[in-house]
Amino acid sequence: MKERGKYYAVVADDHAIVRSGLRAALETPGQIDPDGIEVTGEAENGLEAIALARQHKPDLLLLDVQMPLAGGAEVVVEVRRWSPDTKIVVLTGVTAIGMISALVDSGVDGLFSKGDDNQELYMRLPSILRGQRYIARRFVAALKEKPKGAQLTGRERQMLNMILAGHSNKDIAGILGISVKTVDKHRTSMMQKLDVHSVPQLMAFALREGLVDPASEL
Amino acid sequence: MKERGKYYAVVADDHAIVRSGLRAALETPGQIDPDGIEVTGEAENGLEAIALARQHKPDLLLLDVQMPLAGGAEVVVEVRRWSPDTKIVVLTGVTAIGMISALVDSGVDGLFSKGDDNQELYMRLPSILRGQRYIARRFVAALKEKPKGAQLTGRERQMLNMILAGHSNKDIAGILGISVKTVDKHRTSMMQKLDVHSVPQLMAFALREGLVDPASEL
DNA sequence: CGCAACATGGGGCCAATCCCCCATTCAAGT
DNA sequence: ACTTGAATGGGGGATTGGCCCCATGTTGCG
Numbered sequence: 462m463k464e465r466g467k468y469y470a471v472v473a474d475d476h477a478i479v480r481s482g483l484r485a486a487l488e489t490p491g492q493i494d495p496d497g498i499e500v501t502g503e504a505e506n507g508l509e510a511i512a513l514a515r516q517h518k519p520d521l522l523l524l525d526v527q528m529p530l531a532g533g534a535e536v537v538v539e540v541r542r543w544s545p546d547t548k549i550v551v552l553t554g555v556t557a558i559g560m561i562s563a564l565v566d567s568g569v570d571g572l573f574s575k576g577d578d579n580q581e582l583y584m585r586l587p588s589i590l591r592g593q594r595y596i597a598r599r600f601v602a603a604l605k606e607k608p609k610g611a612q613l614t615g616r617e618r619q620m621l622n623m624i625l626a627g628h629s630n631k632d633i634a635g636i637l638g639i640s641v642k643t644v645d646k647h648r649t650s651m652m653q654k655l656d657v658h659s660v661p662q663l664m665a666f667a668l669r670e671g672l673v674d675p676a677s678e679l
Numbered sequence: 680m681k682e683r684g685k686y687y688a689v690v691a692d693d694h695a696i697v698r699s700g701l702r703a704a705l706e707t708p709g710q711i712d713p714d715g716i717e718v719t720g721e722a723e724n725g726l727e728a729i730a731l732a733r734q735h736k737p738d739l740l741l742l743d744v745q746m747p748l749a750g751g752a753e754v755v756v757e758v759r760r761w762s763p764d765t766k767i768v769v770l771t772g773v774t775a776i777g778m779i780s781a782l783v784d785s786g787v788d789g790l791f792s793k794g795d796d797n798q799e800l801y802m803r804l805p806s807i808l809r810g811q812r813y814i815a816r817r818f819v820a821a822l823k824e825k826p827k828g829a830q831l832t833g834r835e836r837q838m839l840n841m842i843l844a845g846h847s848n849k850d851i852a853g854i855l856g857i858s859v860k861t862v863d864k865h866r867t868s869m870m871q872k873l874d875v876h877s878v879p880q881l882m883a884f885a886l887r888e889g890l891v892d893p894a895s896e897l
Numbered sequence: 898c899g900c901a902a903c904a905t906g907g908g909g910c911c912a913a914t915c916c917c918c919c920a921t922t923c924a925a926g927t
Numbered sequence: 928a929c930t931t932g933a934a935t936g937g938g939g940g941a942t943t944g945g946c947c948c949c950a951t952g953t954t955g956c957g
Binding site for chain 3: 847849876877
């Protein structure tokens with residue numbers, strides 16, 4: 462715990478414009494912190510974000526969830542592992558309930574929508590740095606009205622990703638070294654959980670709900 | 680044609696952080712223009728962008744392609760219709776060849792990647808305002824090495840969108856009021872053009888290549 | 898320990914897909 | 928006037944998918 466003094470931050474986003482915009486807001490004295498928050502590093506993909514957080518151990522990590530090489534809740538978990546005192550604040554462009562839910566569960570300290578006015582972010586950051594947690598109102602509402610825990614098992618999620626990559630049941634069976642029937646079983650039970658009834662519907666659903674990472678290597 | 684004097688611009692992006700970042704860069708004197716470029720409006724979706732361009736008739740429109748309500752090349756064409764003297768500069772997060780190709784064909788004055796350093800944008804803007812055209816090097820290279828004209832007919836593109844929305848052949852036939860066999864024919868010939876051999880592969884390909892608009896309500 | 902959940906397989910059935918063949922109409926070029 | 932291409936529609940067959948039945952192991956948890 463730190464008592465008083467300059468804060469240090471790392472910003473991670475795949476778009477340079479966003480990084481410089483955030484840097485400007487953070488570093489401007491009086492905007493968020495009376496002394497300004499010093500940005501000690503910028504990451505343009507998930508792996509860089511994890512590496513920088515590990516090296517710099519910043520007070521704050523401003524993180525986009527849609528990034529190349531690594532994205533989503535996994536980055537949050539990784540950063541936590543290596544730098545437990547870093548407050549992780551996620552900015553997301555996707556508002557899909559699946560992704561939001563995963564992020565909240567992963568234990569982010571702050572969660573904001575890129576579409577909303579960033580004043581909300583700037584206003585809440587000081588209290589987040591002091592240990593408070595804040596999830597944007599729109600997300601809290603969305604999670605409440607739809608607590609639909611369509612949770613998939615590990616194998617099922619794996620199937621989903623491979624199906625979205627364009628692999629057939631037979632392909633998947635070959636790649637994973639298991640029977641086609643087993644693949645079929647996983648796919649079938651997954652589709653029942655999600656209440657869809659064909660592979661195209663499954664793909665459309667997964668895309669819409671953000672159950673998988675579209676930035677991943679599909 | 681204007682000779683000398685202050686430039687006026689409109690910025691359009693669905694993320695507030697990006698808008699404020701661009702506004703700051705444009706308005707800072709000396710950064711791009713000696714007197715700075717005045718931002719007279721901000722749009723957070725495609726329709727707003729078209730409306731603002733029509734009202735303000737700015738010298739410059741900085742435009743994101745992935746926006747709610749309207750996106751992609753359509754916005755460029757619309758803006759051209761209503762404000763032919765506005766220089767349209769597109770910033771894109773997607774680097775998919777299909778989208779890039781459509782944008783170049785639509786006649787943008789500038790095309791830049793959000794992932795690249797924005798210095799490239801700032802350096803080129805003055806000459807674009809003077810009437811030069813500039814497409815980011817990475818896109819020129821991508822278009823050259825892959826002039827693959829996988830062009831679909833109107834009906835085929837329509838099939839593609841409905842398939843991606845999760846509709847089966849039978850569904851589509853019902854919606855469009857045509858025979859299932861005709862739907863099958865369109866889908867088959869489309870898949871041959873694209874060299875894919877199943878609906879999941881088709882979807883994966885379309886997503887990867889940006890042949891369809893992922894921002895549309897699918 | 899029991900027991901639920903997960904992962905692994907198999908048989909079988911019907912519907913949907915993938916892909917070949919074919920024909921007709923209609924509009925746009927050259 | 929001839930050809931090309933898009934759009935419409937059909938027959939038929941091989942393959943795959945969607946979903947039901949069933950069984951076997953292996954975990955994790957109270």
